[in-house]
Amino acid sequence: MRVALFVTCVNDAVYPATAVATVTLLERLGVEVDFPPGQTCCGQAQFNTGYRRETEPLVRRMGAVFEGYDHVVTPSGSCAAMVRENYPRIARKAAAEGRGTELGGIAGSLVPRVYELSEFLVDVLGVTDVGAYFPHTVTYHPSCHGLRTLGLGERPRRLLEAVKGLELRELPGAEECCGFGGTFALKNPAVSAAMGTDKADSALTTGAEVLCGADSSCLMHLGGILRRRGDPLRPLHLAEILASTEAEPHP
Amino acid sequence: MSGTFVGMPAFPEAAREAVGNSTLRANLRHATHTIRDKRARAVAELADWQQLREAGKQIKNHTLRHLDRYLVQLEESVVRAGGTVHWAADADEANRIVADLVKATGEREVVKVKSMATQEIGLNEALVAEGISAYETDLAELIVQLGHDRPSHILVPAIHRNRGEIRDIFREEMGSWGRPAPDGLTDSPAELAEAARLHLREKFLRAKVGVSGANFMVAETGTLVVFESEGNGRMCLTLPETLISVVGIEKVIPTWRDLEVFLQTLPRSSTAERMNPYTSMWTGTTDGDGPSVFHLVLLDNGRTDTLADEVGRQALRCIRCSACLNVCPVYERAGGHAYGSVYPGPIGAILSPQLRGTASEIDASLPYASSLCGACYEVCPVAIDIPEVLVHLRERVADRGGKGHRLEKAAMKAASWAMDRPAVLAAAERAATRTRRLHPKKVPGTGAWTAGRELPELPEKSFRDWWKGEGR
Amino acid sequence: MAGPVRSARGTGGSSRDRILARVRTAVADAREAPEVTRAYLTSHTPDDPAAVLDLLHENLAEYRALVHRTDAEGLPALLARLLAEHGSSTVLVPPGLPPEWLGEAGPERVQDRSESTAAELDTVDSVVTGCALAIAETGTIVLDGGPDQGRRRITLVPDHHVCVVRAPDQVVASVPQAMARLDPTRPLTWISGPSATSDIELDRVEGVHGPRTLEVVLVIG
Numbered sequence: 023m024r025v026a027l028f029v030t031c032v033n034d035a036v037y038p039a040t041a042v043a044t045v046t047l048l049e050r051l052g053v054e055v056d057f058p059p060g061q062t063c064c065g066q067a068q069f070n071t072g073y074r075r076e077t078e079p080l081v082r083r084m085g086a087v088f089e090g091y092d093h094v095v096t097p098s099g100s101c102a103a104m105v106r107e108n109y110p111r112i113a114r115k116a117a118a119e120g121r122g123t124e125l126g127g128i129a130g131s132l133v134p135r136v137y138e139l140s141e142f143l144v145d146v147l148g149v150t151d152v153g154a155y156f157p158h159t160v161t162y163h164p165s166c167h168g169l170r171t172l173g174l175g176e177r178p179r180r181l182l183e184a185v186k187g188l189e190l191r192e193l194p195g196a197e198e199c200c201g202f203g204g205t206f207a208l209k210n211p212a213v214s215a216a217m218g219t220d221k222a223d224s225a226l227t228t229g230a231e232v233l234c235g236a237d238s239s240c241l242m243h244l245g246g247i248l249r250r251r252g253d254p255l256r257p258l259h260l261a262e263i264l265a266s267t268e269a270e271p272h273p
Numbered sequence: 274m275s276g277t278f279v280g281m282p283a284f285p286e287a288a289r290e291a292v293g294n295s296t297l298r299a300n301l302r303h304a305t306h307t308i309r310d311k312r313a314r315a316v317a318e319l320a321d322w323q324q325l326r327e328a329g330k331q332i333k334n335h336t337l338r339h340l341d342r343y344l345v346q347l348e349e350s351v352v353r354a355g356g357t358v359h360w361a362a363d364a365d366e367a368n369r370i371v372a373d374l375v376k377a378t379g380e381r382e383v384v385k386v387k388s389m390a391t392q393e394i395g396l397n398e399a400l401v402a403e404g405i406s407a408y409e410t411d412l413a414e415l416i417v418q419l420g421h422d423r424p425s426h427i428l429v430p431a432i433h434r435n436r437g438e439i440r441d442i443f444r445e446e447m448g449s450w451g452r453p454a455p456d457g458l459t460d461s462p463a464e465l466a467e468a469a470r471l472h473l474r475e476k477f478l479r480a481k482v483g484v485s486g487a488n489f490m491v492a493e494t495g496t497l498v499v500f501e502s503e504g505n506g507r508m509c510l511t512l513p514e515t516l517i518s519v520v521g522i523e524k525v526i527p528t529w530r531d532l533e534v535f536l537q538t539l540p541r542s543s544t545a546e547r548m549n550p551y552t553s554m555w556t557g558t559t560d561g562d563g564p565s566v567f568h569l570v571l572l573d574n575g576r577t578d579t580l581a582d583e584v585g586r587q588a589l590r591c592i593r594c595s596a597c598l599n600v601c602p603v604y605e606r607a608g609g610h611a612y613g614s615v616y617p618g619p620i621g622a623i624l625s626p627q628l629r630g631t632a633s634e635i636d637a638s639l640p641y642a643s644s645l646c647g648a649c650y651e652v653c654p655v656a657i658d659i660p661e662v663l664v665h666l667r668e669r670v671a672d673r674g675g676k677g678h679r680l681e682k683a684a685m686k687a688a689s690w691a692m693d694r695p696a697v698l699a700a701a702e703r704a705a706t707r708t709r710r711l712h713p714k715k716v717p718g719t720g721a722w723t724a725g726r727e728l729p730e731l732p733e734k735s736f737r738d739w740w741k742g743e744g745r
Numbered sequence: 746m747a748g749p750v751r752s753a754r755g756t757g758g759s760s761r762d763r764i765l766a767r768v769r770t771a772v773a774d775a776r777e778a779p780e781v782t783r784a785y786l787t788s789h790t791p792d793d794p795a796a797v798l799d800l801l802h803e804n805l806a807e808y809r810a811l812v813h814r815t816d817a818e819g820l821p822a823l824l825a826r827l828l829a830e831h832g833s834s835t836v837l838v839p840p841g842l843p844p845e846w847l848g849e850a851g852p853e854r855v856q857d858r859s860e861s862t863a864a865e866l867d868t869v870d871s872v873v874t875g876c877a878l879a880i881a882e883t884g885t886i887v888l889d890g891g892p893d894q895g896r897r898r899i900t901l902v903p904d905h906h907v908c909v910v911r912a913p914d915q916v917v918a919s920v921p922q923a924m925a926r927l928d929p930t931r932p933l934t935w936i937s938g939p940s941a942t943s944d945i946e947l948d949r950v951e952g953v954h955g956p957r958t959l960e961v962v963l964v965i966g
Contacts, residue, residue: 029736029737031692031698033736034702034735034736034737035702035731035735036731036732037729037732038732038734038735038736041736041739042736042739057736057737057740059695059737059740059741060695061695062691062692062693062695062698063692063698065689065692067685067688068688068689070645070667071667071671071681071685072640072664072666072667072668072669072671072672073668073682073685073689074668076682076685076686076688077689079693080689080692083692083693108664111661166644166645166647166648170646170647170648170650170651171647197648198646198648199602199644199646199648202644203643203645203646204644204645205641206641206643206644206645207721208721208722209285209641209721210284210288210603210641210642211285211289211721211722211724212288212289212292212293212725213285213288213289213603213606213607214644214725215724215725215726216292216298216606217606217644218725218726219725242729245727245729246725246726246728246729247725247726249727250726250727300946303946303947304946304947307947308943318789319789320786320789321784321785321786321789324783324784324785324786325785327782327784328781328782328783328784328785331778331779331780331781331782332781334778335779335780335781337778338772338775338777339772339778340768340772341765341768341769341772344764344765345765354930360759360760360761362760362763362764366760410954412942412944412945412953413942416944429943429944429947430944431944431945435946436945436946436948462945462946462948462950463950465945466945466950466952466953467952469953470952470954473954474867477863477954478863478864478867478902479864494929496929502940502942502953503940503941503942503944503953503954503955504901504940504953504955504956505953505954507897507934507954507955508901508954511897511898511901512863512898512901512902522764522768529929530924530925532924533920533921533923533924534785536920536924537785537920540883546808547804547882547884547937548880548883548885548935549937550808550936550937550938550939550941550955551934551935551937551940552933552934552935553897553932553933553934553935554929554932554933554934555932555933556929556930556932559890559931559932561859561896562896562897562898563897563898563932571764573760573764573767577764577767577768577770578771580767580771580772581767581770581771583774583775586771586775
């Protein structure tokens with residue numbers, strides 16, 4: 023099984039620990055992971071802000087970089103959703119505008135091979151107990167793209183519940199958006215911060231030590247709010263919790 | 274507050290103001306959370322909800338695809354049943370038609386059923402300009418009208434008001450419109466509803482002309498349908514001699530049988546009830562029962578523009594249930610007025626810029642008034658993919674290169690250029706991480722972020738450098 | 746990408762013709778919409794008249810209608826009692842209400858004549874009618890202006906409406922079953938409980954403009 027890690031631009035530049043944890047976890051589960059260095063970004067920010075044409079070179083790059091891999095795994099619900107939901111749309115519009123079927127071919131080839139991390143673990147590898155150890159109280163925020171676009175459902179929670187020493191606390195209003203929303207955070211900062219503040223407050227009511235998510239950008243937004251207020255709650259990506267073991271606990 | 278949306282600031286500014294208003298935030302939070310939980314329970318009762326949703330979507334798609342045929346059939350059916358059909362290309366024409374019809378009756382006042390279409394065209398103001406008083410009879414519309422306010426929700430236009438504010442409006446304003454509020458009126462909802470009952474009853478009993486919209490029009494039979502709760506709709510549709518209904522052309526459905534889908538999905542999505550208290554269906558006029566004169570005004574007002582857009586036309590499937598508003602985290606915090614339209618919330622963010630175009634500042638900002646969380650799409654009873662349309666409209670706004678978008682486009686192009694060159698990206702990452710200790714607290718251009726949040730701390734090296742360093 | 750061209754509102758031709766022409770232009774390139782698939786259920790309730798009746802009773806009551814059960818023989822006494830308990834001295838009677846429903850005694854009968862004004866009806870205490878049918882799953886009564894129901898206004902203006910439903914003939918389980926039995930050429934009024942509003946803080950209040958008290962009598966057999 024040839025598995026490529028699609029690291030995402032945010033993880034690459036800002037949260038490499040999440041990407042390293044993903045590699046550690048997958049290798050521990052016997053997966054041979056490759057990181058094709060030609061990868062950069064899926065184009066989500068451009069596309070969602072209304073710059074579809076500017077996204078097309080990135081679609082081509084994604085197609086070329088991940089050609090030939092059985093599975094492309096990414097520790098990001100929103101980037102997986104971008105490929106799965108929007109690449110076919112970009113392709114359809116390009117075709118309608120008379121620019122051929124090339125993008126359609128890329129989308130058709132990529133879409134069935136791209137997996138968000140928890141999907142890959144549960145659906146492809148068939149594991150929920152990944153042998154992790156994390157002796158902390160945790161509350162889980164399911165980001166919107168994972169929850170609604172990908173339909174991750176209970177997968178992340180089942181993975182967390184199997185972690186030794188971990189106590190999972192129910193997050194009130196879990197399905198509500200945290201307010202990051204890509205460029206929404208910059209274009210509507212007041213509403214975005216209000217949403218993030220409410221999400222942070224509800225996470226604090228759980229009394230958990232760790233706020234876990236499967237999307238680094240949402241964690242960046244919530245972490246920024248928590249740190250600004252000096253709240254005693256640490257944002258942490260799901261991959262980092264699952265990579266943690268008794269032999270090599272999370273720092 | 275003025276009663277119009279003209280000259281609204283762009284959404285982010287209006288929303289910032291609303292976010293700072295703690296009373297409004299509390300009112301909206303309480304209301305939206307109450308109704309959203311109730312909706313979920315009402316929908317969960319039906320095992321075939323997804324099939325009903327799919328059927329609703331298909332009925333509307335099919336109708337829109339053949340809208341010319343169904344409008345002509347509707348016209349024939351209504352005329353056959355004793356009604357008269359008028360066509361209005363825009364708001365001005367619709368207002369003129371209605372004003373002329375009212376004047377022809379010799380009356381100087383009309384009672385109104387809550388209608389989004391008449392709000393959209395500003396009918397009340399147009400009638401007042403012609404010397405005709407238009408009395409809103411829905412409780413929330415009455416609150417809005419007496420308070421010289423604007424609606425902020427599709428279903429409950431006064432959702433931004435709490436009981437204390439409503440009591441004050443009734444006490445101060447009712448007297449100048451008719452029967453004053455009872456002495457010693459408290460803020461109990463039952464008393465407030467009773468005050469409205471007394472105030473409006475005299476208007477209902479003497480009204481000669483009623484004005485309504487409609488939720489559905491059946492092409493096959495010529496039947497119009499109005500869903501309501503209070504009975505004010507029945508009053509306006511039954512007691513007057515003349516009834517004038519102003520309805521958007523997208524409200525037509527082909528067959529009588531099609532109604533069985535929406536009779537199940539609309540009440541549960543909207544008021545979260547198995548069925549709303551009253552639904553009226555009428556087909557033209559009936560001898561000796563109800564209005565003897567019936568006029569239907571079919572309204573375009575930007576709908577055919579919307580229909581022409583392959584992605585955007587799905588917004589015309591909307592049955593105005595307001596479920597999307599009630600689950601929207603942005604609406605909950607920004608409030609309805611920030612959307613600068615009678616159609617607030619997620620559906621408003623895709624409907625207004627299509628009906629009105631994106632030339633004004635408020636309309637150009639609406640497609641961005643969303644975090645694309647998808648909660649609206651999930652609850653929509655006709656499966657309008659609102660996030661898809663929002664992004665599609667952003668493209669249209671960005672293409673126009675209006676205020677702020679030229680710079681943004683350049684930045685996006687530059688980002689795409691760099692992202693298409695991994696070596697450039699890697700160099701940029703290294704430059705950033707090398708200088709991470711020197712970064713000032715406020716990096717230029719990040720004000721929108723740092724106003725409410727800390728910036729993340731940059732790592733010592735990027736993942737790609739770590740991977741290379743591992744010697745893999 | 747160019748958005749749709751915003752038309753100048755020309756003055757040529759009628760608005761009807763222009764709107765229809767604009768519709769045709771707008772959908773000219775649209776793909777054919779598939780035929781509607783009606784995979785939804787025609788009923789959510791077991792096909793058992795007793796269960797359907799119980800569900801109707803339960804749903805009517807949940808929306809604050811007062812529900813009573815009786816048989817044909819007990820109907821006149823029950824109606825007399827309900828009117829007496831409401832303190833009614835006048836009752837509106839539709840032209841074709843079966844005469845045996847309201848005995849000789851009881852409140853004064855008021856006929857709804859075409860020259861009666863709404864204000865006159867407003868002084869009447871109660872109205873008694875039959876119905877076209879009732880829907881169990883939604884707790885709904887449908888009136889179609891038949892002879893035992895009268896004009897729409899008589900069930901609207903008085904403050905107390907007593908509606909008689911003949912079970913099992915007039916009771917259906919679901920909305921689709923109801924639609925198949927109703928005549929769209931008649932004016933239809935669907936009633937699910939007394940009038941209500943949730944316009945104040947989404948806090949439901951029963952009784953606004955329609956009858957504040959709705960009583961439903963289920964006549965069995």
